[in-house]
Each structure stands twice: as C-alpha cells, then as structure tokens.
Amino acid sequence: MIRALRTGAFHTGMSLLALLWLGPILWVVAMSTRTFDDIAAHGVGSLPHSFTLDTYRQAWTDGGELRALINSLLVTVPAVALSLVLAALAAFALSRYRIPGRRVILLLMLAGNLLPPQILLIPVSKFSELTGLYDTLAALIAVQVGFGLGFYTFVLHGFMRDLPGEMQEAATIDGAGPGQIFARVILPLTRPALAALGALSFTWIFNDLLWAITVLRTDDKMPVTPALLGLQGQFVSSWNVIAAGTVIAAVPTLLVFLRFQRHFVSGLALGAVK
Amino acid sequence: MSTLAPATFRTSAAGPTPKQRRRRANRPSPLLVAFVLVPFAVESIWVFWPALQGFYFSLTRWDGLEPPTFIGFGNYTELAGDAVFRGALVNTVIWLVLFGGLSVLGGFGMALLLQRERRGVGFYRAALFTPVVFSLVVTALVWRVFYQPDGLADQLLRAVGLEQLIRPWLADPQTALYAVILPALWRQIGYVMVLYLAGLKAIDPALHEAARMDGANARQRLRHVTIPQLRGVNAVVLSVIVIDSLRSFDIVWALTHGGPYHSSELLSTYMYSAAFQSLRLGYGSAIAVVIFILALAVILGYLVRAFREDA
Numbered sequence: 001m002i003r004a005l006r007t008g009a010f011h012t013g014m015s016l017l018a019l020l021w022l023g024p025i026l027w028v029v030a031m032s033t034r035t036f037d038d039i040a041a042h043g044v045g046s047l048p049h050s051f052t053l054d055t056y057r058q059a060w061t062d063g064g065e066l067r068a069l070i071n072s073l074l075v076t077v078p079a080v081a082l083s084l085v086l087a088a089l090a091a092f093a094l095s096r097y098r099i100p101g102r103r104v105i106l107l108l109m110l111a112g113n114l115l116p117p118q119i120l121l122i123p124v125s126k127f128s129e130l131t132g133l134y135d136t137l138a139a140l141i142a143v144q145v146g147f148g149l150g151f152y153t154f155v156l157h158g159f160m161r162d163l164p165g166e167m168q169e170a171a172t173i174d175g176a177g178p179g180q181i182f183a184r185v186i187l188p189l190t191r192p193a194l195a196a197l198g199a200l201s202f203t204w205i206f207n208d209l210l211w212a213i214t215v216l217r218t219d220d221k222m223p224v225t226p227a228l229l230g231l232q233g234q235f236v237s238s239w240n241v242i243a244a245g246t247v248i249a250a251v252p253t254l255l256v257f258l259r260f261q262r263h264f265v266s267g268l269a270l271g272a273v274k
Numbered sequence: 275m276s277t278l279a280p281a282t283f284r285t286s287a288a289g290p291t292p293k294q295r296r297r298r299a300n301r302p303s304p305l306l307v308a309f310v311l312v313p314f315a316v317e318s319i320w321v322f323w324p325a326l327q328g329f330y331f332s333l334t335r336w337d338g339l340e341p342p343t344f345i346g347f348g349n350y351t352e353l354a355g356d357a358v359f360r361g362a363l364v365n366t367v368i369w370l371v372l373f374g375g376l377s378v379l380g381g382f383g384m385a386l387l388l389q390r391e392r393r394g395v396g397f398y399r400a401a402l403f404t405p406v407v408f409s410l411v412v413t414a415l416v417w418r419v420f421y422q423p424d425g426l427a428d429q430l431l432r433a434v435g436l437e438q439l440i441r442p443w444l445a446d447p448q449t450a451l452y453a454v455i456l457p458a459l460w461r462q463i464g465y466v467m468v469l470y471l472a473g474l475k476a477i478d479p480a481l482h483e484a485a486r487m488d489g490a491n492a493r494q495r496l497r498h499v500t501i502p503q504l505r506g507v508n509a510v511v512l513s514v515i516v517i518d519s520l521r522s523f524d525i526v527w528a529l530t531h532g533g534p535y536h537s538s539e540l541l542s543t544y545m546y547s548a549a550f551q552s553l554r555l556g557y558g559s560a561i562a563v564v565i566f567i568l569a570l571a572v573i574l575g576y577l578v579r580a581f582r583e584d585a
Contacts, residue, residue, distance in 0.1 A: 018401035045429035086313040093309035112321040118562040124322035146320025207409030209524040246415045255405040
C-alpha cells in the first residue's frame with residue numbers, strides 16, 4: 001500500500017517535471033503552426049485556433065533558413081571530420097609511444113580548450129582578416145577545429161591508453177610501422193569513442209553562436225544558430241514564423257541525438273568519469 | 275530511451291588496464307612526430323598564439339583600424355572605475371552561484387531520483403535531457419515566447435490570481451538577469467544529471483550492500499557512501515559549471531544583449547560589445563583577461579586532477 005502510494009507520488013511528480021521540460025518545446029511547435037491572424041486575435045499565450053504550415057515556408061525561404069542550414073552543414077561536417085582525424089593522430093602518438101614531453105604536450109592542448117574563448121575572439125578575428133579568411137566558412141571551420149582539438153585529443157588519449165598492447169606488439173614484430181598500426185589496429189578499436197565524440201562535437205559546432213559572429217559578417221554566410229537571431233529581427237512580431245525557424249534549427253541536432261543517443265550520452269560522461 | 279542509463283559509461287567504468295608500454299630507446303619516427311606536431315601546430319595558430327596576443331592587446335589602446343598603441347595598465351585602471359564593468363562582475367558572480375549551484379543541486383537530485391531502473395525512468399531522463407541538444411539560441415527563443423507579454427508566463431500567473439506580479443520579464447531591469455538564468459538552468463540540469471548518472475553507475479553496488487548490512491538507512495548511505503564516492507565526478511562537474519558560467523554568452527545575447535541598462539550584462543557580453551560594437555579592442559581584451567584569471571584557478575584544479583593518475 002505504502003509502496004503503491006510512493007510509486008504514484010514518484011510518477012506524478014516526475015510527470016509534472018517532464019511536462020515542465022517538454023511543455024515549452026511543445027508550445028513552440030504548436031505556435032509554429034498558428035496563423036498570424038490567430039496570434040494577433042488570441043495572443044501568444046492562447047491555445048491554437050488555426051493550423052498552417054506556411055510559417056515553415058516563410059522561415060525556410062524568406063527567412064533564409066535553407067541557406068543557413070546548408071552553411072551549417074558546410075561548416076559542421078568538415079570541422080567534425082578534421083577535428084577527429086587530427087585528434088586521433090595526436091592521441092595515438094601520445095598514448096602509444098614514448099614521445100618526449102608527451103605529458104606536457106597533452107596538458108597544454110587540453111588547457112587550450114579550457115581557455116575562455118573571450119580571450120581569443122579579438123586576435124582570432126584580426127588573424128582571419130590578416131590571412132584573408134575573414135568572413136569565409138573556412139575561417140569558422142579552422143577555428144572550430146583549433147579550439148576543439150585539445151579536448152578531443154585528451155579524451156581519445158585516455159581511451160587509447162587503456163587499450164591492450166598485445167596486438168600492437170604483434171604488429172610491430174610483423175614489421176608494421178606506426179602508420180599501419182594506427183590505421184589497422186588502434187583506430188578500429190577506438191570506434192566507440194570516436195562515435196561518441198563525433199555526435200557530441202556535431203552538436204557543439206552546429207549550435208555555436210560566438211565563433212560564427214566573430215569570424216563571419218555577411219548574413220548569407222551565417223550558419224543556422226546566428227541566422228536564427230537574424231530571423232528574430234526580420235520577423236519581429238511574427239511569433240509563428242520565429243517559432244517555425246526555431247523548430248527548423250533544432251531538428252538537425254535532435255536527429256543526431258536520437259540516432260546516436262547511446263554514443264551521445266556516453267560522450268558527455270566520458271569527460272566525467274575519467 | 276531506455277538505453278540512456280546502461281550505456282552510461284561502460285568504457286570508462288571498466289577501469290584502467292595495466293599500462294602497456296613499448297620499451298624502445300630510439301627516437302620516435304618522423305611520422306609519429308608529425309602526428310603530434312600537425313595538430314599541435316593547428317591549435318597553436320588558432321589558440322595559443324591568439325591567447326598570447328590577447329594579453330598583449332589588453333595593454334594597448336586600439337580601434338582596429340590604426341595599429342595598437344601601448345598604454346601599459348591603462349585599461350585595467352579604467353576597468354576599476356567602470357560601473358558597467360563592476361555590475362557585470364557582480365552579475366557574473368550571481369550567475370555563477372545561481373546557475374552553477376542550482377544546476378548542480380537540480381542535476382544531482384534528478385540523478386538520484388532517476389538512477390534506479392524502473393518503469394518510465396527512461397522517458398523522464400529523456401525529457402530532462404532533450405533541451406541539452408538544442409543550441410542556447412533555440413533555448414532562448416523558446417523562452418522568449420514564454421516571457422512575451424500575455425505569453426504563457428503571464429497566463430499562468432493570471433490563472434493562479436497573481437496578476438499583480440506580471441511585468442515585462444526581459445525588459446524590466448529588476449528581473450532581466452533572473453529571466454535569463456532560468457532558461458539556462460532549464461537546459462543545464464539535464465546535462466549535469468547525465469554526468470551524475472554516470473558517476474552513480476560507477477559506484478560499486480557492494481558498498482551499498484555492505485552499508486545496508488550494517489544497518490545504514492537511505493539517508494546515511496547517501497551521506498557516507500554515495501557522496502564520498504562521487505568526489506571525482508563532483509570535481510569535474512564543478513569545473514565544467516564554473517567554466518560554462520564564465521563562458522555564458524549565447525543565451526544572454528539572444529535574450530537581452532545584456533540590457534536593459536546593463537542589468538543582465540555579464541563579463542562575456544560586456545567584453546563582446548566593448549570589442550566589436552564600441553570597437554575598443556584593447557579595453558575588450560582587458561575584460562577578457564579578467565575572465566581568464568577567474569577561469570584560471572578552476573582550469574588548474576581540473577588539470578591537476580586530470581593528470582594526477584595519468585601517464
């Protein structure tokens with residue numbers, strides 16, 4: 001009896017909390033399907049009295065979300081790939097070989113990622129102007145890779161270090177060089193960690209605002225996160241269109257999360273238990 | 275979503291295997307050196323060198339067009355007398371305490387409630403975690419709808435008869451900062467919860483078993499078994515929280531730009547507007563250095579911990 005009561009209380013409380021978390025999201029989704037007249041007549045706090053998907057068309061084409069999404073993918077996919085490749089190489093050499101000064105190098109690289117980005121903003125924006133990269137997607141890719149590398153290297157280092165050494169010994173005796181050992185022995189074993197970091201870094205880079213507005217200026221080049229702020233300026237009181245734009249911007253990371261859920265959560269915890 | 279918990283950290287919970295080292299006296303091959311040097315060079319170009327420049331720029335007056343003029347500690351003495359800076363510093367501390375403290379309490383509490391596998395737990399975890407995958411700008415826009423005049427917040431207050439409390443939440447200097455912290459918390463609690471769930475998972479169940487045999491009740495086990503066992507995770511969570519708090523920019527920028535009248539200004543937003551809107555690059559750099567110094571203590575603590583048991 002007491003047990004049933006406690007279970008009931010648990011589920012009631014948790015359902016309310018879950019509603020508190022999902023409610024605002026569902027509210028925005030509902031808002032995105034209301035017409036302008038409905039919102040004008042009943043206010044943003046009312047339940048829907050209308051249904052339209054024209055808001056999505058407006059956000060998608062008039063609001064430039066399509067182009068922004070393309071920009072986001074053009075930045076995010078190469079940045080994730082490059083970061084992981086470079087980090088895996090560094091982590092491999094630092095964890096599997098006695099490189100002189102390996103501890104200091106790893107420490108420095110991680111420290112770089114923990115720096116508050118504010119200290120880098122001005123120099124990075126000036127440096128990209130100097131090299132002619134300012135206002136190009138290449139600048140954003142480069143800075144995302146450079147800034148993320150330290151953390152990815154650190155996590156992959158921890159993972160690779162704990163891999164058993166026998167296969168590497170055997171491959172070395174068979175005459176395999178470091179390149180082959182990396183590609184054929186260590187990399188395949190590192191796949192779970194790479195998947196976790198891949199899912200995580202995708203959302204981080206995709207969701208970034210600060211670096212984008214630091215190295216980019218032209219509206220046409222903005223990825224979806226800063227573009228969403230632009231949309232807010234463009235459709236000042238069209239809450240339905242802003243809501244539709246918000247939904248569009250949220251869908252890609254939500255898909256990555258749902259697809260790589262297990263990896264995603266394990267990636268977040270990688271740093272924690274290490 | 276039921277996979278959420280069991281997946282939480284098989285790899286690292288496995289514990290370190292004995293370190294396997296190759297004993298070779300000769301120098302590493304050029305290829306291996308390149309493996310380390312290329313990534314290191316990329317990070318040097320985009321992080322280390324800019325960071326050093328940042329310190330130098332903080333000692334200059336610079337509008338971004340003319341070359342910087344060296345003025346020594348002029349920017350710092352100006353900061354000391356700048357009321358907006360002092361307000362931003364106070365707000366950053368409030369942010370750190372409220373956002374940091376409440377997300378640790380909330381995340382830990384949720385992890386304790388949801389650690390045991392039972393029906394519905396997967397759904398609750400998923401619900402709390404969902405906002406973590408959204409960008410802070412998306413989060414901001416979701417809550418902006420909530421805060422709109424006559425929006426959900428006002429409707430709720432009206433429904434419970436508290437309409438005298440209704441105000442323009444984001445436009446009122448009294449409430450703007452707190453109205454921005456709330457959505458940030460909403461997003462962070464799920465994140466902290468996942469970290470603690472991973473930590474709770476890694477505790478040896480035999481410890482709880484032994485404590486139960488000794489007659490310890492649930493509260494005593496929490497105090498004397500769970501919390502001491504979570505020391506490592508606590509250190510990481512605290513570091514993450516402090517670093518995140520000092521970095522917080524997106525959500526403030528998206529909701530208020532630090533206004534009205536700097537009432538929700540943080541050091542990070544003030545730095546950005548000083549540098550890129552007022553084009554006072556030297557002054558902005560000095561604010562960035564202050565943020566750096568605040569973060570430094572935490573970073574050092576984190577690194578010491580990370581490397582204590584490391585090769």
